[in-house]
Amino acid sequence: MNKFDIASRGKLWFIISLIIIIPGFFCMGIRGFNFGIDFTGGTIIDLKFDNPVTVAKVREGLRPFGMDSATIQLSGEESGVEASESVMIRTADMEEEQRKEVMAALKESVGNYTVMREEKVGAVIGSELILNAVEALVVSWILIIAYVAYRFEWRFGVSAVLALVHDILIVLVVFSITQRQIDSSFVAALLTIVGYSINDTIVIFDRIRENLKLHFKRDGNIFELVNRSIYQTLRRSLYTVFTVLFTTFALYFFGGETTKDFAFALLIGFASGCYSSIFIASPLWIYFKNRDAKKKRKLA
Numbered sequence: 001m002n003k004f005d006i007a008s009r010g011k012l013w014f015i016i017s018l019i020i021i022i023p024g025f026f027c028m029g030i031r032g033f034n035f036g037i038d039f040t041g042g043t044i045i046d047l048k049f050d051n052p053v054t055v056a057k058v059r060e061g062l063r064p065f066g067m068d069s070a071t072i073q074l075s076g077e078e079s080g081v082e083a084s085e086s087v088m089i090r091t092a093d094m095e096e097e098q099r100k101e102v103m104a105a106l107k108e109s110v111g112n113y114t115v116m117r118e119e120k121v122g123a124v125i126g127s128e129l130i131l132n133a134v135e136a137l138v139v140s141w142i143l144i145i146a147y148v149a150y151r152f153e154w155r156f157g158v159s160a161v162l163a164l165v166h167d168i169l170i171v172l173v174v175f176s177i178t179q180r181q182i183d184s185s186f187v188a189a190l191l192t193i194v195g196y197s198i199n200d201t202i203v204i205f206d207r208i209r210e211n212l213k214l215h216f217k218r219d220g221n222i223f224e225l226v227n228r229s230i231y232q233t234l235r236r237s238l239y240t241v242f243t244v245l246f247t248t249f250a251l252y253f254f255g256g257e258t259t260k261d262f263a264f265a266l267l268i269g270f271a272s273g274c275y276s277s278i279f280i281a282s283p284l285w286i287y288f289k290n291r292d293a294k295k296k297r298k299l300a
């Protein structure tokens with residue numbers, strides 16, 4: 001039984017990605033992103049209720065105002081406390097009238113309380129830090145290209161980094177379309193996705209390099225060689241991604257409201273990373289290799 005030809009259909013896989021990414025650019029330009037208070041600043045309110053309350057109860061009280069994604073922390077929550085009288089709420093900046101409505105609703109739906117502290121805070125992640133993060137990401141890509149070029153060849157490094165860019169763009173597009181909140185955990189999710197995706201890509205590239213030494217001189221068919229390499233590592237790639245996705249699905253459904261956006265970013269990124277490692281990175285390497293071969297033939 002002949003296996004499905006992945007390597008020679010590179011243009012198809014590129015078009016599928018562009019169908020998602022290009023409209024996504026328009027969405028990012030028109031709708032932008034739903035930045036959280038880590039980027040925009042907000043309000044911190046410390047409340048002391050007459051009776052212990054749970055995070056779920058407080059969040060339910062905020063839901064009618066569209067504030068159910070606020071950060072809510074109980075006193076001693078790090079020690080496993082499920083209910084507490086002391087609650088800290090961190091949410092987007094509110095006008096005075098809206099603040100009074102929210103506070104009144106909390107008193108009615110959750111219980112009587114005393115306001116211990118109320119203050120406005122600036123953005124945790126300013127534009128300078130965002131710029132530094134982007135610079136660090138670009139530097140890491142340059143180092144990846146340099147290392148992979150040293151261990152393999154430069155075409156592998158460039159292809160791997162372009163696949164990483166593909167994964168980040170897919171996550172950004174999905175978050176712009178869905179208007180899910182972007183906060184500091186989103187940055188951590190992007191870095192996690194980059195680490196996962198490059199690992200999967202390098203495994204396939206390593207097998208391509210081995211097969212180049214063993215089979216290419218004899219067979220001479222670059223598409224057959226890449227297909228062989230992909231299928232030799234496919235089971236490992238699928239087992240890995242399914243294992244990671246099962247864990248991330250559990251985090252998304254059972255991890256609570258504050259981890260949903262983080263887990264959602266991981267779900268999209270891990271799925272995109274598996275796709276790009278198999279369908280994007282290897283065809284990109286073929287494209288660069290064939291382009292260089294054509295240049296050499298012209299010079300000859």
